[in-house]
Amino acid sequence: MTTTLTPPEARAGKGAEPPAASTRRRDLLRRLGPFGFLSPTLVLLIILMVTPIVMVIGYSLMDRVITAPESNFVGFENYGEVLTDPVFMVAVRNTVFFAGASVIAHFVIGMGFALMLNSPMLGHRTKAIFRTVYILPWLFTIAIVAVLWRMLLSPNGIVNYLTETFGLSSGTVEWLSDPSLALPAVTFINIWSGYPFFMVSLLAGLQGISKDLYEAALIDRAGPVKQFFHVTIPQLKPIIISMALLDFIWTTQQFALIWMTTGGGPINRTEMLSTYTYKLAFATYDFSVASAAAVIVLVLSMILAYLYVRHQKARD
Amino acid sequence: MSNGARARKAFMAGAAGFAIFGLAACSSGGTTTDDGSTGTDTGSGEEVTLEFAQWWEPELPEGMLRGLMDQFEEENPGITVELLSGPYASTKEQVVAGAASGTMSDVVGLDGAWVSDFVQQGAISDLSALMTEAGYDESQLASQVQLNGSTYMIPVVNFAYMLFSNQDLLDAAGVDVPTTRSEFEAAAKAVTTDDVSGWILPLSLEAPNGIQNDVMSWVWASGGSMLADGQPDVTNDEVKSAVEFIAQLDADGVIAPGAATLKEQDKVEEFTNGRVAMMVSSLAHINTIRESNPDLNFTLSALPAEDGYTGERGTPYASWGIGVAENSEHKAEAFKLIEFLMSEAANGELANAANAFPGNSTAVPEFVENDPMFQTAFDVWQAGYPANEFVGLPVAEQLMRDFSEQFQSMLAGEIDVDTALANAQAAWEEEF
Amino acid sequence: MSATTVDAAGVPTREQVVRRHKAKKAALIAALVVCAAFPAAPIVWMLSSSFKTNGEIFAYPPRLVTSNFSFDAYVAILTDPEKLRFFFNSYLIAGAVTVLTLAVAVLAAYAFSRFEFPGKRLINVVVISVQAVPPITLLIPYFGLVVALGLYNTYPGLILTYMVFTLPYAIIMMTGYFNTLPRELDEAVKVDGGRPITALFRVLLPISVPGMVSVGVYTFMIAWNEYLFALTLTRTNDMRTVPIGIQLLMGQHAYEWNQMMAMSVLGSIPVLVLFLFFQRYFIGGMSAGAVKA
Structure with a gap:
């Protein structure tokens, strides 16, 4: 917070005004102004977010924190342990697949549904009904999403019943326990539960696109496909990028869904960074190493966030 | 102290210190270290x-x-x-x-x-x-x-763990409640059809206690142990024969599908609905089963032991x-x-x-x-000895999880029994 | 069919245009109905399970409606004062989080949107990336902090916690929304001698209602559905929320499947109503915020 008192010489343009005392005070106020608006946010985030994160960073440099009476500074030893653990690499690979596939599918499905729901052919009431149906998966706490899908996908569940009845599969498919199906299955569940957020944002974005652009495209004899790629997508690009970034960050820390459906199994086929960290912390009580893993995730996402902010800056 | x-x-001093720092810098307020634990x-x-x-x-x-x-x-x-x-x-x-x-x-x-x-x-x-x-x-x-x-x-x-048998399914297949492993295998094979499995094995990694209740229980029921002098010893003959026995059941196709993500509660639902003829389960489930399916005719017995074993049986709990x-x-x-x-x-x-x-x-x-x-269950309990070697072990849950991962790998056909046990032994030694 | 109705010149008649439009509309509605199975089918199954007995839920072959169809699960929940308290807590906490998040985020977003100041980019990066730390690793230090601050087992403890989770997103969205509003609006207030805060409250806020509604609904959902911190930061059941109530039905030995399903159906209804009520604003608001986010 001390930075507020010593802002660097900014706003050079204002220097043209006479340096009267009152102006200087107003200038100071103007510089402090933004921090006045930001202060509730900063107070809250510093006390309740930055503090625990700093503590976690501290833990990551010590050994046997929390669970043992004495802990010592060990430098980056815990980081070494995490980075050389083959399971960590498996977790990174699975997480990237899980989050990447989820984000792409959220986008594709969200976009498809948004386009359909945005059609001018539909009346307001019809739209309202369908919109409500299409956001349903968003309304349920993740624990319920997990148990619901466990039920649906269980060997004697409704999904197997339907696929067998319609002859799509012979015999029982072990959706969640077959080592080769588990990761796609949990990814599918996450796609189901997460697409409405994308859909709603895209739907909103679609309504913000000026009709003139489509009319201009029509004059150029652009068909629906061409319109989509030359008008809709470029216009929505800022939303798509923001949503994709946020969705990616949120999906990488999806814990409850995976834990309650597969527990990271079978074997380690659905092990994610989140389940890996959880097991370190609460199954082996290795909070130091768990903290190191968390810090690695934090650094990776800070890089992502930095690229994003820079991209925004460049666009402005 | x-x-x-x-x-x-x-730790508390650290937390409070951070809090004081935050509060002093940004607003007023004191820190109250209300431990909240007692009146x-x-x-x-x-x-x-x-x-x-x-x-x-x-x-x-x-x-x-x-x-x-x-x-x-x-x-x-x-x-x-x-x-x-x-x-x-x-x-x-x-x-x-x-x-x-x-x-x-x-x-x-x-x-x-x-x-x-x-x-x-x-x-x-x-x-x-x-x-x-x-x-x-x-x-x-x-x-x-x-x-x-x-x-x-x-x-x-x-909560003692015993063998629950669906008496109607066993009767229909013309077999008795098994008391030895080979009888169990034979009975499981006899009852297994397209819709019914002989046995069910929950190996979920979220709650890996299936390893304790449904796998190691076979070892203990024959007087075996997974430890030697308090140290891991899962490559011994007793554990190996139990694991090989379960692998054989899997090869026979008598284990219900989906083992890798099943939990204890799923096991009970399957048994309650008559899709599984036998399960090893907690007596706490007797009432659950009776409530959900009052018509189910089931019996309790001690876990089958190795053929020819006459010693006292460990009852998992x-x-x-x-x-x-x-x-x-x-x-x-x-x-x-x-x-x-x-x-x-x-x-x-x-x-x-x-x-x-x-x-x-x-x-x-x-x-x-x-x-x-x-009454039957209490007699079985009194006749044997309570057995649960996971009690008191360090990171016991993680031990079960380590074992479960190897076990799943073995059932998936990726590794053989000896490799699975050797890997589990190595993982356990690391945790100790 | 088209061969007989298209006239010699190949120009469709007015009647044909109308008919083609109707056919297209019917096709679209059909597509929407078919696709609705994707979001809705699992929910229908949840609803159906909430009316079954626990034994029937796992019966094979599965049935949508069983002979023991009953509202018992709903009655059990709605007559249990402890469970009703969970609902009350969830409303109270989610409502407070929504209002406070909006208030705080609006101020911050105004600063981000209208001012240049040192450290802006850094604060931005921090605000975005703090969301990425796995909450499970923060649990223990966070818990210690909340106890040290005397917020353990209190509503403010949970409300402030959820604000920390919802603020980053709310700030990002509100900043984007303010960016879409022309700066001339607040300049005019300043010319009249008003202070920046006057511009915010008199001019920007009244036209930002849709944006605030969209952020508000999102915030409400997060606070409504959170589980881990709701459990850890509370001690007694009278402070706990619906997701914990649902988890309490997952016992050590057996799950109360029908009650779990009924409780989540009941829990989703207020959010559904909220969405229905606000959706016009919601959709409109998201667009502006998101475009420039």
Whole structure:
């Protein structure tokens, strides 16, 4: 917070005004102004977010924190342990697949549904009904999403019943326990539960696109496909990028869904960074190493966030 | 001051320090280190409020545990008990977090698999010292969980694991309830059809206690052990023969599909719906099954042993255990509560409500006398010895998970039995 | 069919245009109905399970409506004062989080949107990336902090916690929304001698209602559905929320499947109503915020 008192010489343009005392005070106020608006946010985030994160960073440099009476500074030893653990690499690979596939599918499905729901052919009431149906998966706490899908996908569940009845599969498919199906299955569940957020944002974005652009495209004899790629997508690009970034960050820390459906199994086929960290912390009580893993995730996402902010800056 | 307490104090100081820093920098306000664990005042003659954190209350008939507490309060004027209940699946995290910040409840419900970790963390008290102080007669306790010669957990009630058989399915296939492994294999094969599996094996990694209840139980039932001198020994012949036996059942195709993600609750649902002929399960499930499917005709028996084994059979069990928080300011009162819960009358009542066997060695719950099925079970329990080698082991849950991963790998055909056991042994040695 | 109705010149008649439009509309509605199975089918199954007995839920072959169809699960929940308290807590906490998050985020977003100041980019990066730390690793230090601040087992403890989770997103969205509003609006206020805060409250806020509604609904959902911290930061059941109530039905030995399903159906209804009520604003608001986010 001390930075507020010593802002660097900014706003050079204002220097043209006479340096009267009152102006200087107003200038100071103007510089402090933004921090006045930001202060509730900063107070809250510093006390309740930055503090625990700093503590976690501290833990990551010590050994046997929390669970043992004495802990010592060990430098980056815990980081070494995490980075050389083959399971960590498996977790990174699975997480990237899980989050990447989820984000792409959220986008594709969200976009498809948004386009359909945005059609001018539909009346307001019809739209309202369908919109409500299409956001349903968003309304349920993740624990319920997990148990619901466990039920649906269980060997004697409704999904197997339907696929067998319609002859799509012979015999029982072990959706969640077959080592080769588990990761796609949990990814599918996450796609189901997460697409409405994308859909709603895209739907909103679609309504913000000026009709003139489509009319201009029509004059150029652009068909629906061409319109989509030359008008809709470029216009929505800022939303798509923001949503994709946020969705990616949120999906990488999806814990409850995976834990309650597969527990990271079978074997380690659905092990994610989140389940890996959880097991370190609460199954082996290795909070130091768990903290190191968390810090690695934090650094990776800070890089992502930095690229994003820079991209925004460049666009402005 | 114990080491654990010192660590917690340092931790709290750190947290409070950060908080003071944050508050001083940005707004006014003080830090109140309200440990929240106990009531207002200490000292003799004054009111004491004991917190009792457990997951039992939602498992028991409504108002049952509260009723016992009322009785305790009546017998011990000046002590009131506040029951704090949480979901079973999250109990462990809550205790760990509570211990780290010194807010653990005075009396806590424990699972044997957690004891070693909590002792390590300095979270739970040495009950031997409290028993000595209170002049308690230990002989009435059926069992105690000890580490380094001191008791840290007392099993209040025990849930024995036995073989549940769907009698109608066995009769239709013309087989008897199996008592040996080869009989079991034959029976499982005989009942297995397109819609029915002989046996069910839950190996979920979320709650990996299937390894304890459904895999290692076969070892213990034949008098075997997975440890040697307290160290891991899962490559021994006894474990190997049990694992090979299960691998054979899998090869026979008699195990219900989906093992890798099944949990104990799923196992019971499948059995209840008549899709599985036999399961190894907790007596706590008798009532669940009866409620869900009153028509199901099932029987209980001891877990089958190796062919020709005539020794005493280990009966696997899980407990609702109890311990006292190291940070409690009312340890003497806390022990009074334990004493009460372990007394013949209260313990019998609790066991009765939970359909479990009492931790008090003389209590006989009513259900045993009134229900022939429980009578059978009680006889099996008395004839064998309680066996659960995971109790008191460090990171017991992770040990089960390590073993489960190897086991799944083996069932998926990726590695053979010897490799799986060698890998599990290596993983366990690392955890110890 | 088209061969007979298209006239000689190949120009569709007015009647044909209308008919083609109708056919397209019918096709679209058909597509929407078919696709609705994707979001809705699992929910229908949840609803169906909430009316079954526990034994029937796992019966094979599965049935949508069983002979024991009953509202028992709903009755059990709605007559249990402890469970009703969970609902009350969830409303109270989610409502407070929504209002406070909006208030705080609006101020911050105004600063981000209208001012240049040192450290802006850094604060931005921090605000976005703090969301990425796995909450499970923060649990223990966070818990210690909340206890040290005397917020353990209090509503403010949970409300402030959820604000920390919802603020980053709310700030990002509100900043984007303010960016879409022309700066001339607040300049005019300043010319009249008003202070920046006047511009915010008199001019920007009244036209930002849709944006605030969209952020508000999102915030409400997060606070409504959170589980881990709701459990850890509370001690007694009278402070706990619906997701914990649902988890309490998942016992050590057996799950109360029908009650779990009924409780989540009941829990989703208020959010559904909220969405229905606000959706016009919601959709409109998201667009502006998101475009420039």
